[in-house]
Amino acid sequence: MSLAGRRKSSLAGAGAGAGADAFGAKHAVTSLRKGGRLPVYVASVFFVLCVIVMYGEDIRSLTRVPALTVPATTGGGGGVVGVGGGRQVVVPRRDISASEKPAAVLHHSDQEKPKHAVTTTTTTTTTEPEPVAVVEKPPQDKVDTTKSQKKTSSKKKAKKPRRQRAAKKTVVPPALGVPETCDLSKGRWVFDNTSYPLYREEECQFLTSQVTCMKNGRRDDTYQKWRWQPKDCSMPRFDAKLFMERLRGKRFMFVGDSLNRNQWESMVCLVQSAVSPGKKYVSWEGQRVVFHAWEFNATVEFYWAPFLVESNSDDPKIHSIQHRIIKADTIGAHAENWRGVDYLVFNTYIWWMNTVDMKVMRPGGKSWAEHDEVVRIEAYRKVLTTWASWVNDNIDPARTSVFFMSMSPLHISPQVWGNPDGIRCAKETMPLLDWHGPLWLGMDWDMFHQAKNVSRRASPRVPITFVDITTMSERRKDGHTSVHTIRQGKVLGPEEQADPGTYADCIHWCLPGVPDIWNLVLYTRILSRPALQLE
Ligand SMILES: *[C@@H]1O[C@H](CO)[C@@H](O)[C@H](O)[C@H]1NC(C)=O
Ligand SMILES: *[C@@H]1O[C@H](CO)[C@@H](O)[C@H](O)[C@H]1NC(C)=O
Ligand SMILES: *[C@@H]1O[C@H](CO)[C@@H](O)[C@H](O)[C@H]1NC(C)=O
Numbered sequence: 001m002s003l004a005g006r007r008k009s010s011l012a013g014a015g016a017g018a019g020a021d022a023f024g025a026k027h028a029v030t031s032l033r034k035g036g037r038l039p040v041y042v043a044s045v046f047f048v049l050c051v052i053v054m055y056g057e058d059i060r061s062l063t064r065v066p067a068l069t070v071p072a073t074t075g076g077g078g079g080v081v082g083v084g085g086g087r088q089v090v091v092p093r094r095d096i097s098a099s100e101k102p103a104a105v106l107h108h109s110d111q112e113k114p115k116h117a118v119t120t121t122t123t124t125t126t127t128e129p130e131p132v133a134v135v136e137k138p139p140q141d142k143v144d145t146t147k148s149q150k151k152t153s154s155k156k157k158a159k160k161p162r163r164q165r166a167a168k169k170t171v172v173p174p175a176l177g178v179p180e181t182c183d184l185s186k187g188r189w190v191f192d193n194t195s196y197p198l199y200r201e202e203e204c205q206f207l208t209s210q211v212t213c214m215k216n217g218r219r220d221d222t223y224q225k226w227r228w229q230p231k232d233c234s235m236p237r238f239d240a241k242l243f244m245e246r247l248r249g250k251r252f253m254f255v256g257d258s259l260n261r262n263q264w265e266s267m268v269c270l271v272q273s274a275v276s277p278g279k280k281y282v283s284w285e286g287q288r289v290v291f292h293a294w295e296f297n298a299t300v301e302f303y304w305a306p307f308l309v310e311s312n313s314d315d316p317k318i319h320s321i322q323h324r325i326i327k328a329d330t331i332g333a334h335a336e337n338w339r340g341v342d343y344l345v346f347n348t349y350i351w352w353m354n355t356v357d358m359k360v361m362r363p364g365g366k367s368w369a370e371h372d373e374v375v376r377i378e379a380y381r382k383v384l385t386t387w388a389s390w391v392n393d394n395i396d397p398a399r400t401s402v403f404f405m406s407m408s409p410l411h412i413s414p415q416v417w418g419n420p421d422g423i424r425c426a427k428e429t430m431p432l433l434d435w436h437g438p439l440w441l442g443m444d445w446d447m448f449h450q451a452k453n454v455s456r457r458a459s460p461r462v463p464i465t466f467v468d469i470t471t472m473s474e475r476r477k478d479g480h481t482s483v484h485t486i487r488q489g490k491v492l493g494p495e496e497q498a499d500p501g502t503y504a505d506c507i508h509w510c511l512p513g514v515p516d517i518w519n520l521v522l523y524t525r526i527l528s529r530p531a532l533q534l535e
Contacts, residue, residue, distance in 0.1 A: 169532050169533070170532070170533055171530050171531070171532060171533075172246070172530060172531045172532070172533045173530055174527060174528050174529055174530055175242055175246070175527040175528075176236055176524060176527040176528040177528060178233055178234075178235065178236070178524050178525075178528045179233065179528070180525075180528070180529075182230060182232050182233035183230070183231070183232065183468075184228075184230045184233075184235065184468075184521050184524065184525075185230075185467075185468035185469070185470075185471050185472060186230060186231045186232070186471070187228055187229050187230035187231045187472065188228075188229055188231075188433070189226045189227070189228060189229070189431045189433060189472075189475055189476070190226065190227045190228075190229045191222075191225060191226060191227075192225060192226065192227040193225040195227060195237055196224060196225045196226065196227055196512075197224035197225065197512035197513075197516070198237075198238050198270060198512060198516050198520075199269050199270060199273060199512055199516075200512070201213075201214050201215060201224075201511065201512060202214075202215070203273075204268070204269035204272060204511075205272075206265065206268045206269060206272060206282055206291065207265060207269060207511055208265065209485075209486050209491055210481065210485050210486050210508065211262065211265060211481060211485070211508065211509065211510055211511040211513075212510075212511070213481055213482075213484035213485070213510035213511075213513075214484075214510075216481075216484035216485060216486075216491045216492070217483075217484055217491075217497060218482075218484040218510070220429045222429055222430065222478070223429070223476075223478045223479050223510060223513055224510075224512045224513060226431060226476075226517075228472055228517045228520070235520055235521070235524045236523075236524060236527075238270050238516070238519070238520055238523055240270060240271050240272075240273050240274035241274045242527065243270075243271055243274070243523055243526075243527065244271055244274040244275065244293060244296050244298065245296075246526065246527060246531060247271070247293070247296060247298040247300075247342075247343075248296045248297065248298055248533070249296070249297045249298065249533075250298050250342035250343070251298070251299050251301065251340065251341045251342050251343070252267070252298070252299065252300045252301065252341070252342065252343040252345075253299075253300075253301040253302070253303055253338065253341045253343065253344055253345065254267070254301065254302045254303070254345045254346075254347075255302075255303045255305055255308065255334070255338065255344060255345065255346045255347075256303075256305060256306065256308065256346055256347035256348050256405070257304075257306040257347065257348060257349070257350055257351055258306075258350075258508065259347060259349070259350060259405075259408045259507070259508070260302065260345070260346075260347045260405065261289070261302045261304075262408075262508050262509055262511070262515050263345075263347075263405070263515040263518055263519060264289070264291075264300065264301070264302035265511055265515075266511050266512070266513075266515035266516045266518070266519050267300050267519045267522075268282070268291045268300055269511060269512070269516075270516060270519055270523075271291075271293065271300060272291070272293075274293075274296075275293040275294070275295055275296065276295060279293070279294040279295045280292060280293050280294065280295075286316075287303055287304045287305070287314070287315075287316050287334075287337070288301050288302065288303050288304075288337070289301065289302045290302075301341075303334070303337055303338070304316040305334045305348075306319075306348060306350075306351040307324075307326045307348055307351060307352075307383060308331065308334065308346060308348045308383060308384075308386075308387045309326055309327055309328055309329070309330055309331045309334070309383045309386055309387065310326070310327040310330045310331060310332075310333055310334065311324055311325060311326040311327065312324060312325045312326075312368050313351070314333075314334070321351055321354060322354070323359075324351060324358075324359065325359040325360070325361055325368045325371050326358060326359070326360055326361065326379070326383065327360075327361045328360045328361075328374075328379055328382040328383050328386060329363060329382065329386050330386070331386050331387060331390050332390075335390050335394065339394065341400060342399060342400055342401070343400070343401050343403070343522075343526065344391075344395075344400060344401070344402045344403065345403045345404075345405060345522065346387070346402070346403065346404045346405065347404065347405040347406075347407075347408075348383070348384075349406075349407040349408070349447065350407075350408070350507065352376055352379075352380060352444075352447065353444070355376070356375065356376055357373040357374060357375060357376060357379075358373070358374050358375075358376050358379035358380075359371045359372070359373060359374075360372055360373075360374045360379050360382070376444075376447075377444075377446050377447060377450060380447050380450055380451075381450050381454065384450065384451055384454040384455075384458070385454060385458050387454075388454050388455065388458035388459040388464065389458065389459070391459045391462050391464060392458070392459035392460065392461050392462050393461075395462045397461065397462045397463060398532060399532060400462075401465070401526065401529070402459075402462060402463070402464045402465065403464070403465045403466075403467050403522060403525075404451060404455045404464055404465070404466050404467065405467050405469055405518065406448055406451065406452070406466065406467060406468045406469050406470045407443060407444070407447065407448055407451075407469075407470050408469065408470070408473055408507070408509075409441045409442075409443055409470055409473050409474045410441060410442060410506050410507050411424070411425040411428070411441060411476075411477040411480060411506045412424050412425065412441075412442070412506045413441070413442070414428070414477075416439065416440050416441060417432055417435070417439065417477060423500045423501050423504065424482070424500055424501065424504040424506050425477050425478075425480045425482050425504055425506035426482045426483055426500030426504045427500070428477040428478045428480075428482075429478050430478050431475045431476050431477065431478055431479075432474075432475040432476075432477060433475070435475060439474050439475075441474055443470060443474070448470060451466065452466045452468075465525060467518070467521055467522065467525075469517075469518045469521065472517065473514055473518075476509075476514045479509050479510060479513045479514040480504070480505060480506045480507065480508065480509055480510065481505045481508050481509065481510050482500060482504040482505060482506065483496065483497040483499075483500050483503050483504050483505075484497070484510065485505050485508065487503065
């Protein structure tokens with residue numbers, strides 16, 4: 001069982017996807033028991049599989065186990081998806097989901113009650129365009145809130161037509177003057193402990209324990225105190241009030257994988273201080289996680305779609321990176337949820353990385369079993385083209401801004417940055433400050449360039465801003481959650497923390513931290529442009 005044991009423990013190393021949680025833990029336990037009844041080699045294979053499947057975002061395990069073609073077994077924990085062609089795919093959950101909300105966020109004692117959120121939100125956004133009434137009532141009781149809103153709306157009925165007549169689109173001039181031509185991706189990290197961090201870990205109630213590194217036992221906090229200084233211009237400090245004013249009456253949505261969710265958490269923490277207590281909360285609505293800022297009638301959302309196009313991994317809780325199969329030309333089921341959003345921020349990368357080929361369902365295929373293996377870069381190009389065409393055909397460029405975030409790098413090979421005694425990203429407390437030239441972290445730059453090219457060219461009607469966060473983040477080997485994160489819903493214990501070789505997550509990032517800077521780039525771009533606003 002030694003291999004089994006090793007592999008089992010490397011579960012954590014993994015990306016421990018935010019979501020890791022009680023549900024996942026149960027599956028793991030089940031898996032263990034079943035494994036115990038099998039011959040050792042079967043158990044070993046099973047654990048390898050299990051590790052890969054559950055924490056597939058960990059490229060380390062993926063790169064170290066190239067033989068990923070072992071057929072899936074159906075024993076062990078996990079739901080079953082893609083039952084087609086007589087083939088069942090075992091897919092233990094690994095990500096966030098509705099069922100997980102208490103574990104993930106209610107963990108914080110001051111968390112507001114998301115379970116009432118869905119109904120109240122619907123009311124907020126679809127009925128009365130008078131946020132004041134809503135704001136008065138925190139989402140304690142959906143019935144009351146609805147009533148009070150209705151009351152308000154009838155009270156104000158006389159006024160309403162006047163408001164509507166007055167409503168018109170006006171152009172809001174840019175609040176900032178950072179030129180579009182200034183390349184924000186080129187620059188350096190500067191230690192700045194007076195302006196940074198932009199918020200305090202303990203002050204943002206919305207952070208999940210996946211990213212609260214200090215709370216999870218990290219000792220050094222220098223990683224929170226770096227400002228990004230672009231070479232040719234400067235980025236402003238994040239002004240939450242200013243940004244929320246821009247978001248008033250609007251929806252801001254991240255779409256993609258857990259790295260984009262990492263960035264979503266950062267954005268929520270960056271803006272939440274501008275929203276009064278009791279007038280903000282997070283709700284879980286299927287594939288979406290939504291931060292509501294009632295005072296502003298605004299939302300900051302995350303939508304799970306790790307490939308952007310449809311795939312057999314679209315369920316935020318039941319999916320498998322090992323058995324992922326995509327429909328490279330089908331995006332509608334997701335994209336319907338992106339309509340009417342004012343700011344769309346996409347990404348897709350990490351889920352592509354464990355094999356050189358991607359399973360792509362044949363056009364007209366009836367089940368997931370009908371697929372072909374397509375070279376990764378080719379499949380990536382197809383997917384991005386599908387996505388960009390949808391953007392081009394369905395987005396109103398006068399209303400909606402579209403961004404694509406480049407790849408977030410992993411830091412799993414310390415010898416690459418000259419630290420032969422390092423263990424993955426653990427023990428890294430400083431960025432690479434004086435590094436010139438390329439850094440071979442395993443990034444697929446072909447995919448980077450492909451994404452950049454498609455963003456620029458494949459949607460001529462709707463501009464897509466390609467945001468290069470890769471280069472700046474490559475320098476931040478110190479910024480990952482490492483062993484100060486969760487595994488199956490629980491913060492790593494002392495023994496696990498003492499074994500970073502197996503447990504360190506070098507994919508996701510501590511917050512406050514690096515993703516705040518990614519958001520600062522978005523902030524800078526958005527506020528340096530004029531915008532349409534309903535008055
Ligand atoms: C609130 O936001 C929604 C969309 O996010 C919009 O349809 C609605 O008109 C807004 N209401 C007000 C009062 O701005
Ligand atoms: C900022 O860092 C400097 C140098 O390490 C230190 O002397 C100073 O006390 C720090 N200031 C704050 C506010 O932490
Ligand atoms: C860039 O994209 C355009 C259109 O999408 C395509 O014609 C061209 O071959 C691409 N170039 C590269 C270098 O990928």
